Amino acid sequence: MAKRAVSIYDIAKLAGVSTATVSNVLNQKGNYSEKTRELVERIAREQGYVANFAAKSLRESSTKTVAILTPDVSNDFFSTLVLAVEGRLREAGYSSYICNTANDPERESSYIYGLLSKQVDGIVYIGGTTQSRIEANVDIPVVHIDHTGTTGVAREVFVGNDLPRLSYDMTATLFERGCKRVALASVSASLYRTAEHDQAAGYYAYLEEHNIVLDKNLVLEGPHKETSLIEAEHLVSSCLEDGYSFDGVVALGDRVALGVVNALKAHGIAVGKDVLVIGMDDSIYSRISTPTISTVRRHTAQMAEEAMRALLEMLGGAKPSETHIVVDHEVIERETTLGF
Amino acid sequence: MAKRAVSIYDIAKLAGVSTATVSNVLNQKGNYSEKTRELVERIAREQGYVANFAAKSLRESSTKTVAILTPDVSNDFFSTLVLAVEGRLREAGYSSYICNTANDPERESSYIYGLLSKQVDGIVYIGGTTQSRIEANVDIPVVHIDHTGTTGVAREVFVGNDLPRLSYDMTATLFERGCKRVALASVSASLYRTAEHDQAAGYYAYLEEHNIVLDKNLVLEGPHKETSLIEAEHLVSSCLEDGYSFDGVVALGDRVALGVVNALKAHGIAVGKDVLVIGMDDSIYSRISTPTISTVRRHTAQMAEEAMRALLEMLGGAKPSETHIVVDHEVIERETTLGF
DNA sequence: TTGAAAGCGATACCAC
DNA sequence: GTGGTATCGCTTTCAA
Numbered sequence: 052m053a054k055r056a057v058s059i060y061d062i063a064k065l066a067g068v069s070t071a072t073v074s075n076v077l078n079q080k081g082n083y084s085e086k087t088r089e090l091v092e093r094i095a096r097e098q099g100y101v102a103n104f105a106a107k108s109l110r111e112s113s114t115k116t117v118a119i120l121t122p123d124v125s126n127d128f129f130s131t132l133v134l135a136v137e138g139r140l141r142e143a144g145y146s147s148y149i150c151n152t153a154n155d156p157e158r159e160s161s162y163i164y165g166l167l168s169k170q171v172d173g174i175v176y177i178g179g180t181t182q183s184r185i186e187a188n189v190d191i192p193v194v195h196i197d198h199t200g201t202t203g204v205a206r207e208v209f210v211g212n213d214l215p216r217l218s219y220d221m222t223a224t225l226f227e228r229g230c231k232r233v234a235l236a237s238v239s240a241s242l243y244r245t246a247e248h249d250q251a252a253g254y255y256a257y258l259e260e261h262n263i264v265l266d267k268n269l270v271l272e273g274p275h276k277e278t279s280l281i282e283a284e285h286l287v288s289s290c291l292e293d294g295y296s297f298d299g300v301v302a303l304g305d306r307v308a309l310g311v312v313n314a315l316k317a318h319g320i321a322v323g324k325d326v327l328v329i330g331m332d333d334s335i336y337s338r339i340s341t342p343t344i345s346t347v348r349r350h351t352a353q354m355a356e357e358a359m360r361a362l363l364e365m366l367g368g369a370k371p372s373e374t375h376i377v378v379d380h381e382v383i384e385r386e387t388t389l390g391f
Numbered sequence: 392m393a394k395r396a397v398s399i400y401d402i403a404k405l406a407g408v409s410t411a412t413v414s415n416v417l418n419q420k421g422n423y424s425e426k427t428r429e430l431v432e433r434i435a436r437e438q439g440y441v442a443n444f445a446a447k448s449l450r451e452s453s454t455k456t457v458a459i460l461t462p463d464v465s466n467d468f469f470s471t472l473v474l475a476v477e478g479r480l481r482e483a484g485y486s487s488y489i490c491n492t493a494n495d496p497e498r499e500s501s502y503i504y505g506l507l508s509k510q511v512d513g514i515v516y517i518g519g520t521t522q523s524r525i526e527a528n529v530d531i532p533v534v535h536i537d538h539t540g541t542t543g544v545a546r547e548v549f550v551g552n553d554l555p556r557l558s559y560d561m562t563a564t565l566f567e568r569g570c571k572r573v574a575l576a577s578v579s580a581s582l583y584r585t586a587e588h589d590q591a592a593g594y595y596a597y598l599e600e601h602n603i604v605l606d607k608n609l610v611l612e613g614p615h616k617e618t619s620l621i622e623a624e625h626l627v628s629s630c631l632e633d634g635y636s637f638d639g640v641v642a643l644g645d646r647v648a649l650g651v652v653n654a655l656k657a658h659g660i661a662v663g664k665d666v667l668v669i670g671m672d673d674s675i676y677s678r679i680s681t682p683t684i685s686t687v688r689r690h691t692a693q694m695a696e697e698a699m700r701a702l703l704e705m706l707g708g709a710k711p712s713e714t715h716i717v718v719d720h721e722v723i724e725r726e727t728t729l730g731f
Numbered sequence: 732t733t734g735a736a737a738g739c740g741a742t743a744c745c746a747c
Numbered sequence: 748g749t750g751g752t753a754t755c756g757c758t759t760t761c762a763a
Contacts, residue, residue, distance in 0.1 A: 056529050058740055069750040074742060104509040106740035108445035109755050130465035149489040169444040189396050341681060398756055409734040414758060446756035449739050
C-alpha cells in the first residue's frame with residue numbers, strides 16, 4: 052500500500068485518549084464510558100480506520116484464517132465442497148485461503164510452506180491425494196475431505212465416503228438391473244488420482260464375490276492427458292471399435308459418465324436400454340445429460356458439516372473426538388439405468 | 392497455533408549469530424560469509440523454521456497477497472478466470488485470497504473490510520457487479536474483469552469484452568442465418584447481474600438498427616429464484632405454452648442456452664433447425680449439450696493476462712497505462728445455428 | 732562481515 | 748475508566 056493507512060495511534064491522538072482505550076472500544080472489551088465510545092467510534096469511522104491485521108496476528112499469534120487446498124476449483128464436485136466449507140468457516144469467523152494445487156506435489160509444498168509462514172490456523176484438504184508431509188515444527192490441525200494421504204501432523208481428521216463400498220454399490224446396481232458384462236471407466240478418478248485404488252476396489256470386490264470373471268479389456272483407464280470427459284469418450288470408442296462388448300458401465304465420476312454416454316450415443320447405442328451407465332458425484336453433469344445419468348450422491352453438505360465441526364473443535368484447542376468420519380452415500384437412479 | 396513456532400531468535404541463538412545475519416542469509420541479501428550461510432541454513436532447516444509472515448508484513452507493510460472477489464467459483468466461466476488470474480499471480484510471487492461474494496453486497500463489504508484489514512496489496516473483481524465503494528483511507532489498486540461497478544479508488548482498471556457489441560453480434564448471427572423472430576433469454580446474466588444492461592443492449596440495438604419491432608413477449612427475464620439453467624427452461628416452456636412463437640434465441644450465457652435447448656427439445660422442437668440458439672461464454676455447457684450450442688468465445692485467457700499485466704504494473708507503484716481494456720470476442724458456430 | 736537496536740501496529744497487563 | 752508500556756517476529760540502518 053502506497054499511502055500509509057491510519058493507525059490506532061492516529062485515532063488515539065485525534066480522540067485524545069490512549070491506544071489502549073481505542074483498542075478496548077473497537078474490540079468491545081469494556082472499560083470505557085459511553086462518551087468515550089462514541090467519540091472513538093466516530094473518529095475511527097471518519098478516518099476510515101481499519102485495524103492492521105498483520106499486527107493483530109503477530110500479537111495474538113492467530114490469524115483466524117484457514118487454508119483450503121484442492122486440486123481444481125473448476126471441478127463441480129470440489130467447488131461445491133469448497134463453497135460449503137468456506138461458508139461454514141466464515142460463519143465461525145474464519146477467512147479462507149483457497150489454493151489450487153492441480154495435484155502437483157511441488158505446487159502443493161510451495162503452498163504449504165507459504166501457508167505455514169502465513170500462520171494459517173488450520174488446513175483443509177479437499178479431494179485428490181497427497182504425499183507431501185508437513186515437516187515444519189508446528190502443530191496445526193488438518194482435515195481431509197475426500198482426500199487420501201496423511202500429512203503427519205498430530206491432529207488430523209479424515210472425512211469421506213466408504214469408497215470401496217460406494218463402487219461396490221454402483222456395480223451391484225448395474226448387475227441387479229440385469230447387466231451381464233460391466234465395464235469400469237476410471238479416468239477422472241485418475242486425473243485427480245483421488246483414491247484411485249479405493250474407488251475401483253468395490254468393482255473388483257463385487258465381481259469376485261459373485262464369481263464373475265474379470266475381463267481386463269473392460270477396465271478402461273486413461274493416459275490422463277485430456278479432461279476426463281474427452282478421455283472417457285476416446286476410451287469407450289476404441290473399446291467398442293476393438294470389438295469388445297459390454298452392457299453396463301461403472302463410471303468413476305459424472306464427467307466420465309457423460310463422456311461414456313456421449314461415446315455410446317455416437318455409436319448408435321441406446322443408453323439406458325442397450326447399455327446401462329452409472330456415474331458418481333451427483334454433479335450437474337449427470338443432471339444435464341440426455342438421457343439423465345444415474346449416479347451416486349455423496350452428501351457433500353454433510354461432509355463439509357462434519358469436517359468443519361471437527362476442525363473448529365481442533366481450532367478450539369481440543370483433540371478430535373473422531374479421526375475417521377464416514378459419510379453415507381446413496382444411489383440415485385435416473386434414465387441411464389432404466390433397464391432392458 | 393498451539394506450539395510456539397521457532398523464531399528467528401532461536402535460529403540466531405543456535406547459530407551463534409545475530410538475527411540480522413539470519414535474516415540476511417535467509418533472504419539472500421548478501422553480507423555474510425559462505426560459512427555463516429551454511430551454518431544458518433542448516434540450523435533453519437533442522438529446526439523447521441518458517442518465517443512469521445505477520446511479522447514480515449507488519450514490518451514491510453506489504454503482504455504480497457491479492458484478493459480475488461467473484462460471485463461464485465462453481466461457475467465455469469468465473470472459475471476459469473479465477474484459475475488463470477491466480478496462476479499468473481503466483482508466478483509473480485503473490486498469493487491470492489479467493490472470496491465468494493454470491494453478489495451479496497453485505498457479504499462483499501464484509502470481505503472488503505476484512506481484506507483491507509489483512510492488508511492485501513491489490514483487489515481483483517471477477518464477474519458480477521458491485522455497488523460497494525472502498526471508503527477506507529487506503530490507496531489500493533483494483534482491477535475489474537468482466538465486472539461492472541467502480542470502487543472509487545484512485546487506481547483502477549477495467550478489463551472485459553465490449554458487451555453491447557457482443558450481444559449485437561449474437562443477434563446478428565441469428566438474423567443472418569435467416570431467423571425472423573428472435574427471443575432474448577437473459578436469466579443468468581441477471582442471476583449474477585453481470586452488466587445485465589450492457590449485455591442486453593446489443594440485442595435492442597440490432598433490432599432498432601434493422602427496423603425490427605421489439606416484441607416484449609420475447610424478452611425472457613427470470614425471477615432469479617432458480618439456477619439459470621432451470622429458470623431458462625421454465626421461461627421458455629411458459630413462453631411456448633402461452634403461444635408465442637419465435638425461431639431464434641439469444642441466450643446470455645451458456646447455462647441459459649442449455650436450459651433453452653432442453654426446453655425446446657422437451658417440446659419436440661428441432662434445435663438448430665426449427666429454432667436456432669446461441670449462447671455465450673464458450674463454457675463446457677455449450678460443448679456437452681446435444682446438439683452442441685453455438686456460442687461466443689470471450690478470450691478469458693487474454694482477459695486474465697491483460698488484467699494481471701495492469702495489476703502488476705500498479706503493484707509496482709505505477710499508474711496504469713490504460714484504464715479500460717477491451718478484449719475481443721468471437722462467435723463460434725456449432726450445431727444450434729446450423730440453419731433452416 | 733557482523734551485531735545492536737529501533738520500529739512496524741495492535742493488545743493486554745498493571746498501575747493509577 | 749483510563750493510560751503507559753512491554754511484547755509479538757522480523758527487517759533494516761548504522762556502527763563496529
